[in-house]
Amino acid sequence: MKPRKIVLAYSGGLDTSVILRWLKETYQCPVVAYCADIGQKEDWEAIKQKGLATGAEEVIIRDLKEEFVADFVFTALKANVIYEGGYLLGTSLARPLIAREQIAVAKEVGADAVAHGATGKGNDQVRFELTYMALAPEISIIAPWRQWPFKGREDLINYAQRHGIPVPVTKEKPYSMDANLFHISYEGGILEDPWTEPPEDMFQMTVSPEKAPDSPEYLEIDFENGIPVAINGEGLSPARLLARVNEIAGRHGIGRIDMVENRFVGIKSRGVYETPGGTLLHLAHRALEHLTMDREVMHLRDSLVPRLAELIYYGFWYSPEMETLRAFVEETQKGITGCVRLKLYKGSAWVVGRRAPRSLYLPELATFEADTLYNQKDAEGFIRLQGLRLKVQAMVRRRQTL
Incomplete structure (x- = not known):
């Protein structure tokens, strides 16, 4: 069904500028360009003017920096999430916020479709679209890179030049x-x-x-x-x-x-x-x-870190399982x-x-000197009980070899 109005996640770069004009040509409806300021250093006024000149009905810029850090970065920090041992999920954390605000803008301007500039080979397409589906299941989703005939940067440049869209003449970065x-x-x-x-x-x-x-x-x-x-x-x-x-x-x-x-x-x-x-x-x-x-709380939380990292990386920020795990993490952070x-x-x-005012580290307990809280003789029975199953295993193996 042909959309009445589209909200595009817009950056002002080559890809989203071409997408903006292509959406207008293809669907013959108004397109609102939406920009999220999450701390990237941009000339927002220049981006706004470029969006209007390229054909946007309106350019809406939202300052989301405080929200991004407080609700997404710090939430991940409290869980100590790191994807595959190295990646601190900077892009993964930003996408659900950008998409959430895009849905809010769509409702404000009466749009029935949203569009993004993510390619069909990466993670971002999933992160955007899973968020759209979770927050506005009725909205139509347009992913130009999976629909249009353009194959790469050269095709986009040619299209931009034909339509009078400014293309930066600066040297292209090799990444x-x-x-x-x-x-x-x-x-x-x-x-x-x-x-x-x-x-x-x-x-x-x-x-x-x-x-x-x-x-x-x-x-x-x-x-x-x-x-x-x-x-x-x-x-x-x-x-x-x-x-x-x-x-x-x-x-x-x-x-x-x-x-x-x-x-x-x-x-x-x-x-x-x-x-x-x-x-x-x-x-x-x-x-x-x-x-x-507490030790057991820490070990339990740590066992969930790979799963939490996957959920964020894969784009399931607004899933039921993520909501449940976040509630658990919040509980672990008290104190x-x-x-x-x-x-x-x-x-x-x-x-x-x-x-820390509620430190569980007690110098009088940790000391190698004499203390009154810990009786070293208690360790003997503790070790015997811990080793009981190991002794049984050894005894059974020995009998089987006789």
Whole structure:
């Protein structure tokens, strides 16, 4: 059925500019261009004017930085989620928020269809569309890269030139980028060869560790119930706090990751990431949990981390299972309050201090000196009971060999 009005997730780049004009030509209906500001550094006024000139009925720009950090980045931080041991999920966390707000815009302007610029080979198409389906099952979804005849960048450039859409004359980067307040990702082009070292001039959030300061820097991060609230004693909003810790970590060359990951669609992909502030927040949060979280609660939560990471990476942020797991994570964060001191130097960071009002670490219990809380003789029966099944197994094996 032909849509009455479409809301396009718009960035102002070549792909979404061509998509904007193609949607108008193909469906002969108004198209609203929607932009999400999640911390990428853009000239939003220029993007707005370009969208209007390309044919958008309206260009709507939403500032989502605080929401992004508070509701998505910090939610993932509280769960300590890392995908496949390295990726802190910067892009994966942004997509459900962008898509959620796109649905809100569609309802505001009376649109009955939404469109995105994700290709048919990546993860983002899944993340966008699963969010659309979860929040607005009645809305029509248009994915131009799976529908139109264009095969690649050259086709898009030719189309843009025919329709008077400005095409940047700057030299094309030999890789693609995606940026937000949490990270920058790099993939494609020269990075498709997993043996090729990324060029140093590619990185934007971090200096090379070789060029980092020759003296270490100490940093203190305060948490309340698992949420970072202050840097070096200064209370900051979520977005301002992340921006501050990004700057501090970045100047020490911290937060670079180069990995080959498994996309949801079944393709192995090489990604290079800069997540400077996130790297420090994860390190500090985990250290505070070691001090304040019950052992069995921690082990149970940790057993769920791979599943949580998969759900976020695959795009199931608004699924019933994710809602259930998030409620569990929130419960685990009660009492994860305190301060962690980090030492930063030449691309590395390590914990050098931690304190908490509800610390489960008792010096009088941990000491090697005499104490009154722990009777060492009790360990004898404990060990015997733990080893009982091992003794039985050994006895049975011995009998079978006789």
